[in-house]
Amino acid sequence: MLTPQRKKHILELLAAQGQVLSKPLSETFQVSEDTIRRDLRELAAEGLLQRVHGGALPASAAIATFAERKNLALSCKQRIARKAAELIMPGQVVLIDGGTTTGELVKCLPLTLRITVVTHSPGIALGLIEHPTIDVILLGGRLYKHSVVTLGATTLEALAKVQADLCFLGATGVHHEAGLTTGDYEESCFKRAMVARAAETVVLASSEKINSASPWAIGDISLVNTLVVSSDTDAALLTPFEAQGINVIRG
Template sequence: MLTSQRKQRILEQLAVDGQVVSKTLSETFGVSEDTIRRDLRELSAEGLLQRVHGGALPASAAIAPFAERKTLALDSKRAIARRGAALIEPGQVVIIDGGTTTAELVACLPHSLELTVVTHSSSIALALADHPHIEVITIGGRLYKHSLVAVGAAAIEGIAKVRADLFFMGVTGVHCEAGLSTGDYEESCVKRAFASRAAETVVLASAEKINTASRWVIGDVSLVNTLVVERSLEESLTAPFAARGIAIIRA
């Protein structure tokens, strides 16, 4: 079997099973584990999968630049955002992460809502500028241009002074075993810091993020209290999260 054919078979199996194991692939194709690891390394470099210890998981499609992600799964993001916005109570302190789904969340907030929003996203802050009853607290730091958010030591220091009711966390991958992940190391640190300062963490997850992984781990799925997904998502995909005690809300 040619290398290209083997790689295609690996991707096909990954699509069906949701993960592949290097040892099993080695036995299936009758090649060494070193050969399989090289295949996975090359496929990872092409962005076609995410390598993990012992094998690989599907790569998240939500790691494209911000402008491209704005149009990805737009209808499902809007439905999920509307359902997420319904979780907010007047008078709360709410952390809103950067991202395209959280941008849709902000668009759902009524102008009559009294709220304090903490964010490290300049685009989220600007979207709330004309809301007369929403106080906006911005967290500063170095601008991470891919997601248009502040990161770094200054951001972490500012976050340490926050005590919030809810945190709407943006992620690129949600996997019951591999955890919550994103495409940038510093961004993962900021998200983890925010989660530690909120009573509850909510993840708004469109279908392309479920059971996928990105390069940098934010933390275990136990960081999440509520997962908001689209109504059509298969029960089999959400059941492992529900078994971990995570509330599943369908939009």
């Protein structure tokens, strides 16, 4: 079998099974594991999959530019946002990560809701200007233009003073084994720090993020208390999360 044909079959298996392992692939195609690893490296370089130890997972589709991601699965994000907004109680301190789904979340907050929002996203902060009873604390730092958030030592120093009730966290990959992942190293570090500053963590995951992975680890899936997903997400994909004690809410 020629290399392009083998790669095509690998991608077909990945789509069907949700993950592929190097050793079984080498046996299936009767080639060495080194050959399979080379195939996976080349497919990963093309953005067609995400390599993990021993094999590969689907690459997250949620790693495009911010402008492109705004309209990706928009109706799904809106449904998730409406359901996630119901988790917020009056009087809470709420950490809200930057992102397109959290951008939809703030649109769903009632004008009478009295909470404090802490965010490193200028967009999230601006989205709350018309909410008279929501106090907004914007964490300063260097603007990371790809995700339109602030990052850096100054941002981390300010975050260390926060004791939040809830953290609404964004991730580009949500997988029951690979955990939470994202496409940028600095963002992965800050997201992990956000989780440490909140009593509970809620992850908002549109369908393209479930069972996929990105290059940089935020942390183990055990960091998540609640996972809010679209109601049309395949139930089989959610069972492993529920088995680990994660509260899965369908929106």
